[in-house]
Amino acid sequence: MEKLRGVNLGNWLVLEKWMSEDLYSGTTAMDETYLCVELGKQRAADRLKVHRDEFITERDFEEIAAKGFNALRIPVPFFLFEDVGPYIHCYEYLDKAFDWAEQYGLKILVDLHTAPGGHNGTDNSGICGICTWSTKPEYVQYTVDVLEKIAARYGQREAMWGIGVLNEPMCSDTEAGKMLNIENFVQFYIPVDKELAKHNTNYTLAFLKQFYLDAYNAIRRHMGPEKYVVFADAFELDIWDDFINGLPGAVLDTHNYLMTPDMTLFQEKNADVYAAYLQKLGERVNATARRVPLIVGEWNAQNQADGLADMTKAEKDHLYTTVADGFQASMQDAMGWFYWTWKVIMGGLDAQVDDASRCVRQGWLRF
Amino acid sequence: MEKLRGVNLGNWLVLEKWMSEDLYSGTTAMDETYLCVELGKQRAADRLKVHRDEFITERDFEEIAAKGFNALRIPVPFFLFEDVGPYIHCYEYLDKAFDWAEQYGLKILVDLHTAPGGHNGTDNSGICGICTWSTKPEYVQYTVDVLEKIAARYGQREAMWGIGVLNEPMCSDTEAGKMLNIENFVQFYIPVDKELAKHNTNYTLAFLKQFYLDAYNAIRRHMGPEKYVVFADAFELDIWDDFINGLPGAVLDTHNYLMTPDMTLFQEKNADVYAAYLQKLGERVNATARRVPLIVGEWNAQNQADGLADMTKAEKDHLYTTVADGFQASMQDAMGWFYWTWKVIMGGLDAQVDDASRCVRQGWLRF
Numbered sequence: 001m002e003k004l005r006g007v008n009l010g011n012w013l014v015l016e017k018w019m020s021e022d023l024y025s026g027t028t029a030m031d032e033t034y035l036c037v038e039l040g041k042q043r044a045a046d047r048l049k050v051h052r053d054e055f056i057t058e059r060d061f062e063e064i065a066a067k068g069f070n071a072l073r074i075p076v077p078f079f080l081f082e083d084v085g086p087y088i089h090c091y092e093y094l095d096k097a098f099d100w101a102e103q104y105g106l107k108i109l110v111d112l113h114t115a116p117g118g119h120n121g122t123d124n125s126g127i128c129g130i131c132t133w134s135t136k137p138e139y140v141q142y143t144v145d146v147l148e149k150i151a152a153r154y155g156q157r158e159a160m161w162g163i164g165v166l167n168e169p170m171c172s173d174t175e176a177g178k179m180l181n182i183e184n185f186v187q188f189y190i191p192v193d194k195e196l197a198k199h200n201t202n203y204t205l206a207f208l209k210q211f212y213l214d215a216y217n218a219i220r221r222h223m224g225p226e227k228y229v230v231f232a233d234a235f236e237l238d239i240w241d242d243f244i245n246g247l248p249g250a251v252l253d254t255h256n257y258l259m260t261p262d263m264t265l266f267q268e269k270n271a272d273v274y275a276a277y278l279q280k281l282g283e284r285v286n287a288t289a290r291r292v293p294l295i296v297g298e299w300n301a302q303n304q305a306d307g308l309a310d311m312t313k314a315e316k317d318h319l320y321t322t323v324a325d326g327f328q329a330s331m332q333d334a335m336g337w338f339y340w341t342w343k344v345i346m347g348g349l350d351a352q353v354d355d356a357s358r359c360v361r362q363g364w365l366r367f
Numbered sequence: 368m369e370k371l372r373g374v375n376l377g378n379w380l381v382l383e384k385w386m387s388e389d390l391y392s393g394t395t396a397m398d399e400t401y402l403c404v405e406l407g408k409q410r411a412a413d414r415l416k417v418h419r420d421e422f423i424t425e426r427d428f429e430e431i432a433a434k435g436f437n438a439l440r441i442p443v444p445f446f447l448f449e450d451v452g453p454y455i456h457c458y459e460y461l462d463k464a465f466d467w468a469e470q471y472g473l474k475i476l477v478d479l480h481t482a483p484g485g486h487n488g489t490d491n492s493g494i495c496g497i498c499t500w501s502t503k504p505e506y507v508q509y510t511v512d513v514l515e516k517i518a519a520r521y522g523q524r525e526a527m528w529g530i531g532v533l534n535e536p537m538c539s540d541t542e543a544g545k546m547l548n549i550e551n552f553v554q555f556y557i558p559v560d561k562e563l564a565k566h567n568t569n570y571t572l573a574f575l576k577q578f579y580l581d582a583y584n585a586i587r588r589h590m591g592p593e594k595y596v597v598f599a600d601a602f603e604l605d606i607w608d609d610f611i612n613g614l615p616g617a618v619l620d621t622h623n624y625l626m627t628p629d630m631t632l633f634q635e636k637n638a639d640v641y642a643a644y645l646q647k648l649g650e651r652v653n654a655t656a657r658r659v660p661l662i663v664g665e666w667n668a669q670n671q672a673d674g675l676a677d678m679t680k681a682e683k684d685h686l687y688t689t690v691a692d693g694f695q696a697s698m699q700d701a702m703g704w705f706y707w708t709w710k711v712i713m714g715g716l717d718a719q720v721d722d723a724s725r726c727v728r729q730g731w732l733r734f
Contacts, residue, residue, distance in 0.1 A: 022420040043413050046406075050417035053389040057712040059725065066728050345424040358426065361433050 004107065004161070004336020005367050006071035007064060007356045008298060011341065012056045013090045014075040014113040016124050019344050023051055032077070033127040034192055036086035045088050052093050055343070058100050064342065065104035067360050068367065071161060072097070072106055073297055073338040075113035077126060078146050084116070094154070101159035109230060109338070110150055111164035111297065115143045120170050121185035121200070129191030131182040134203035140211055148218035155223030162228030164253060164297065165215040169234050172202035176235035208234060209243060216247055225249030230295065237288050244292040251335065252288070255298040256281065256327065266303040271322035278323070282330030289333035296337040299327050301364060302353040309348070320353060320364035328367065339365065371474065371528070371703020372734050373438030374431060374723045375665060378708065379423045380457050381442040381480040383491050386711050390418055399444070400494040401559055403453035412455050419460050422710070425467050431709065432471035434727050435734065438528060439464070439473055440664055440705040442480035444493060445513050451483070461521070468526035476597060476705070477517055478531035478664065482510045487537050488552035488567070496558030498549040501570035507578055515585035522590030529595030531620060531664065532582040536601050539569035543602035575601060576610060583614055592616030597662065604655050611659040618702065619655070622665040623648065623694065633670040638689035645690070649697030656700035663704040666694050668731060669720040676715070687720060687731035695734060706732065
């Protein structure tokens with residue numbers, strides 16, 4: 001199978017405010033939930049429809065293919081198929097995505113990015129500072145049901161590569177969970193509903209694995225093992241071998257950003273520091289990729305050091321090609337990767353590096 | 368001065384329904400006027416803000432420059448600076464356009480595309496089937512005032528190339544006016560307000576020239592002759608020599624589409640027919656360009672023959688490169704040209720040919 005050289009369609013069907021702040025104008029909302037709540041159904045629908053119609057179009061699919069990518073990871077919300085609460089469904093756009101992907105020869109990884117009740121507390125889970133998904137069995141069941149519906153509707157499509165069952169879950173009883181948990185996250189992602197936040201609960205690895213199995217079985221009722229079921233590593237790369245290898249067509253998904261290992265690395269401007277870091281990262285990632293089917297579902301070359309804007313073109317070229325090339329070497333034994341993200345509509349150098357299209361044009365992302 | 372290789376930012380600040388039909392969903396509107404009327408102020412603002420924020424962004428300016436264009440023609444409405452009636456102003460976006468253009472080294476031709484009361488009856492005038500602009504002196508004065516405000520606000524900007532005073536006016540007493548007049552246009556662009564349509568009036572060439580002079584003088588109060596004032600030829604290329612040459616920094620603007628000469632030419636698939644037509648067109652256009660400063664403010668390679676979608680890639684390449692190359696040869700003595708348009712967000716081959724970005728990617732538009 002050809003290696004996946006993919007890109008995420010971030011901020012299309014699952015909003016992230018930093019990627020199109022103007023969409024939130026006139027509200028205090030920090031996430032899609034309160035954008036819909038504050039605007040009310042009709043106004044939210046007016047804005048979201050135009051956003052969904054115009055942010056990503058057939059034109060983007062054509063350009064993605066022309067630039068040499070061969071795959072898309074498309075974040076979708078749990079309310080994909082029906083208006084739940086304040087939310088507005090959007091499966092019509094996933095329908096279009098499959099049509100366009102098949103027209104331009106792209107594969108799709110549909111990635112469930114949000115879950116009822118909130119599953120990790122981040123903005124990209126749709127509701128900041130809230131993590132109550134595991135507290136109600138009906139939330140988890142709804143999540144499994146949505147995944148089954150995705151498999152039923154798109155599982156036989158030529159463009160279907162796989163389904164990611166839940167983006168970036170974080171467990172209470174893992175090493176990563178000591179840092180990446182809702183108690184820490186509420187400091188950055190402030191919950192609007194303080195009463196609801198009292199129910200915040202991190203789930204165990206065992207709980208997550210049970211959900212993963214239920215999701216796998218539901219998806220497999222509609223989609224054979226030649227199409228993949230993708231499981232996030234919950235930021236623990238080396239604990240999944242038996243689980244993944246025990247399920248036909250299961251794939252592990254790990255995410256790598258410069259900011260992941262610690263909060264200072266991505267403020268560095270010395271390319272050599274990154275080269276050394278990525279060398280070590282690659283030893284781990286490639287070792288895992290040789291043991292289990294692995295993708296890197298998110299990565300990019302972005303960093304946030306001061307003074308990047310003042311660097312010369314040659315300095316920027318050296319920095320960003322070192323990072324982007326180093327990341328790619330770190331994933332050479334994986335089934336593939338998906339850059340985060342295709343399109344960011346705001347200015348500045350950071351946005352150029354988050355934006356795969358602009359990175360390719362600058363010569364920073366090359367493959 | 369470097370020859371202008373430009374592109375229009377159509378459908379950004381002046382809507383044309385065929386270029387983003389989804390924006391009109393749930394309404395019966397065929398133009399921006401009735402879109403705003405039917406939705407009401409708040410809902411229209413919700414939709415238009417997202418459209419204006421997302422349809423064209425800094426990312427587009429970067430891409431336009433990277434593809435080798437050096438200029439933009441930006442259609443703007445008469446309500447650019449203030450909410451008039453049902454309309455929603457948009458000068459903030461023209462502000463951004465000047466910032467971005469200067470960042471990426473592009474020149475801007477600001478083109479006033481609509482006027483109070485409607486000035487030609489087409490959808491791109493903002494109100495279908497209505498042409499009453501010349502019937503009220505206050506309409507014409509408002510138009511002159513808007514042009515003066517544009518000159519006052521942007522006239523000294525580095526990116527300012529010029530101001531087009533009114534897009535595609537059509538006169539009652541010219542040869543072209545026998546076909547291109549409101550009595551004929553109401554058959555294609557049906558007026559919603561039949562009472563208003565009773566006041567439809569085509570204006571004379573003398574009336575138009577007086578407006579042109581008033582506009583020129585108002586603009587020149589803020590903008591010296593090193594920046595251009597651009598006058599549409601009202602579809603009569605050869606009647607403007609004395610007028611244009613009598614005004615320092617005046618430029619004539621002519622528009623050329625395959626559908627302009629008659630309604631059958633653009634249904635042809637034989638590239639030789641186009642090559643012959645464009646050869647003859649070029650004799651006229653280049654002759655004019657040697658007598659007066661001239662731009663071609665709109666042109667493209669689109670045609671609407673049946674069966675284009677079934678042509679092989681090689682056949683399409685031959686057809687569209689013949690047309691695009693032929694058009695460029697026909698304008699070689701002009702100051703420059705602007706392809707119509709940068710971006711069309713709908714599918715199909717026609718859209719690919721209307722869309723300059725996709726035309727460049729296909730290799731059809733090359734320069």
